[in-house]
Amino acid sequence: MSAIPEFHLYAFWRSSATFRVRAALNLKGLKAHELFVNLEAGEHLRPDFLAINPLGGIPALVQAGQPPITQSLAILEFLEELQPEPPLLPRDLHGRARVRSLAAMLASDTHPLLTPRIKKYLATQAGMDDAAWRAWQVHWFGTGLAALEQRLAREPQTGRYCHGDTVTMADVVLASILAVMRVFKIPSQNTPTIDRIMASLDALEAFALADPFRQQGAPA
Amino acid sequence: MSAIPEFHLYAFWRSSATFRVRAALNLKGLKAHELFVNLEAGEHLRPDFLAINPLGGIPALVQAGQPPITQSLAILEFLEELQPEPPLLPRDLHGRARVRSLAAMLASDTHPLLTPRIKKYLATQAGMDDAAWRAWQVHWFGTGLAALEQRLAREPQTGRYCHGDTVTMADVVLASILAVMRVFKIPSQNTPTIDRIMASLDALEAFALADPFRQQGAPA
Numbered sequence: 001m002s003a004i005p006e007f008h009l010y011a012f013w014r015s016s017a018t019f020r021v022r023a024a025l026n027l028k029g030l031k032a033h034e035l036f037v038n039l040e041a042g043e044h045l046r047p048d049f050l051a052i053n054p055l056g057g058i059p060a061l062v063q064a065g066q067p068p069i070t071q072s073l074a075i076l077e078f079l080e081e082l083q084p085e086p087p088l089l090p091r092d093l094h095g096r097a098r099v100r101s102l103a104a105m106l107a108s109d110t111h112p113l114l115t116p117r118i119k120k121y122l123a124t125q126a127g128m129d130d131a132a133w134r135a136w137q138v139h140w141f142g143t144g145l146a147a148l149e150q151r152l153a154r155e156p157q158t159g160r161y162c163h164g165d166t167v168t169m170a171d172v173v174l175a176s177i178l179a180v181m182r183v184f185k186i187p188s189q190n191t192p193t194i195d196r197i198m199a200s201l202d203a204l205e206a207f208a209l210a211d212p213f214r215q216q217g218a219p220a
Numbered sequence: 221m222s223a224i225p226e227f228h229l230y231a232f233w234r235s236s237a238t239f240r241v242r243a244a245l246n247l248k249g250l251k252a253h254e255l256f257v258n259l260e261a262g263e264h265l266r267p268d269f270l271a272i273n274p275l276g277g278i279p280a281l282v283q284a285g286q287p288p289i290t291q292s293l294a295i296l297e298f299l300e301e302l303q304p305e306p307p308l309l310p311r312d313l314h315g316r317a318r319v320r321s322l323a324a325m326l327a328s329d330t331h332p333l334l335t336p337r338i339k340k341y342l343a344t345q346a347g348m349d350d351a352a353w354r355a356w357q358v359h360w361f362g363t364g365l366a367a368l369e370q371r372l373a374r375e376p377q378t379g380r381y382c383h384g385d386t387v388t389m390a391d392v393v394l395a396s397i398l399a400v401m402r403v404f405k406i407p408s409q410n411t412p413t414i415d416r417i418m419a420s421l422d423a424l425e426a427f428a429l430a431d432p433f434r435q436q437g438a439p440a
Contacts, residue, residue: 054367055329066314067375071328073293074320081313093301094286100294108291108328109275118333121359126346139341147274155287 005082007032010052010060010068012039013215014183016111017072018059019176022215024076026206027167028083032061036216039116056117072176073107076169088169098155099163102148102170106177110144114180141181145191148174152193160200167204175201175210183212225302227252230272230280230288232259233435236331236400237292238279242435243392244296246426248303252281256436259336276337292396293327296389308389318375319383322368322390326397330364334400361401365411368394372413380420387424395421395430403432 007025009032011018025032037043037058044056052060053070060068061075069075080088089096112118114137122128122136152158162170178188178198188194201207212218227245229252231238245252257263257278264276272280273290280288281295289295300308309316332338334357342348342356372378382390398408398418408414421427432438 054370055325055363057329063314067318069314069317069321071321071324073328074317074324077320078313078317081316093298094283094289096301097289097294097298098287100297101289101291104291104294104328105275108293108324109277109332112329112332113338121356122346125355125359126342126348126352128346132346135345136341139345143275150274 005030006064008062009034010037010049010058010062011035011215012037012044012058013217014180014212015039015058016176016180017057017107019179019210019212020072020107020172021059021061021075021079022210023172023175023207024079024088024169026209027086027088027172028079030079030083034216038217057115072173073103073169076103076172080169086166088167088172090163090166090168095157095163098157099168099170102151102162103168103173105148105151106144107173110140111177111180113140137184138186141177141186142189144177145188145194149191149194152197158193161197167201167206171197171201174198175207179210179212225250226284228255228282229253230255230257230269230278230282231435232257232264232278233437234400234403234432235259235278236396237277237327239396239399239430239432240292240327240392241279241281241295241299242430243395243427244299244308244389246429247306247308247387247392248299250299250303254436258437277335292393293323293389296323296392300389306386308387308392310383310386310388315377315383318377319388319390322371322382323388323393325368325371326364327393330360331397331400333360357404358406361397361406362409364397365408365414369411369414372417378413381417387421387426391417391421394418395427399430399432 009021011034037049043049044058050056052068060070062068069078089099119133152162157163159165161167162174181188229241231254257269263269264278270276272288280290282288289298309319339353372382377383379385381387382394
């Protein structure tokens with residue numbers, strides 16, 4: 001009876017990429033039934049999940065009757081096209097390019113370096129211990145955020161949020177990175193513009209509801 | 221007198237992400253004047269380039285009078301919106317999501333693990349020697365391609381190319397990864413569907429002209 005599409009979302013409580021989809025669904029007034037995939041128990045590597053995403057990555061969004069959609073940026077673009085209001089991209093071509101570029105600085109050039117499969121490879125193949133992994137995390141989160149901070153601080157399009165005074169995909173991805181940094185207790189340092197924007201994002205219900213510690217499976 | 225926009229492209233001959241932009245420009249009949257940034261000489265870390273991209277990454281596309289656009293997927297989306305014909309995304313929502321997802325499997329979840337800054341960190345901070353770096357390259361290129369092969373082989377939307385019989389962003393990214401694997405002499409193994417698609421892509425002038433070995437700075 002409803003025109004609202006029915007979604008399932010394969011999710012893990014602290015997954016940064018899952019946070020992005022949760023926040024975007026919330027912003028657009030859409031809902032998904034979450035299916036918990038326990039990364040710590042290796043459930044993402046079981047045949048039934050690899051049939052959904054052979055890379056074993058979370059999240060995957062499934063609209064009833066359609067094939068699963070994987071890759072968080074592809075899911076954000078899908079949701080934007082499915083439900084254009086409120087928009088998560090500006091209208092002008094160069095504004096859209098800027099938002100997508102800011103988002104990719106973290107979603108493509110930062111976060112993929114910091115996922116469990118990378119940790120596993122470095123521990124088993126390169127003898128990286130916990131302290132060295134921690135240094136790797138701090139380095140690459142810090143590198144991505146420092147570059148983003150420089151752009152946000154100097155580019156005139158930055159407003160209350162990453163691009164003007166409206167929430168965009170860039171904010172969704174930024175918040176997703178800071179959410180997982182909070183989980184790992186890695187502070188963001190020397191990022192005053194990012195800190196200011198995050199304070200605004202933290203005040204929004206769509207982001208608060210996506211917080212890792214409010215999800216199924218999170219530690220009490 | 222022409223309506224064709226004037227572009228400059230900061231480029232490096234063997235850069236996989238630069239290949240993507242070159243191929244997309246060629247497919248859309250657009251031209252860019254390339255500005256050679258020698259990654260091997262560290263030119264991407266000089267202040268004048270960091271002012272364009274504080275992450276130090278190639279490529280950056282500059283349309284006259286506009287700020288630079290960084291991040292290859294953001295540039296591909298920009299070119300698609302600027303010059304919609306021929307389209308590099310299908311029309312239907314789920315088809316677009318599939319193409320973007322296939323592209324991100326390689327552009328987000330594979331290639332960022334394999335860039336010079338990662339090699340430098342692993343060599344200097346984790347004591348990774350050339351043989352171990354080679355094993356890392358083989359592992360992550362292979363992981364990304366194996367997952368993509370599974371999807372292409374089993375999903376009915378695969379055609380002559382990654383999605384049907386029309387070239388899309390997924391093909392552009394796939395070819396960009398195989399181009400850099402060829403530079404590093406890393407073969408793609410057990411990927412019959414990918415091999416078949418690449419044979420079709422290799423026959424297209426837009427891709428042949430983007431070949432790393434045909435660019436300024438390439439070894440003779």
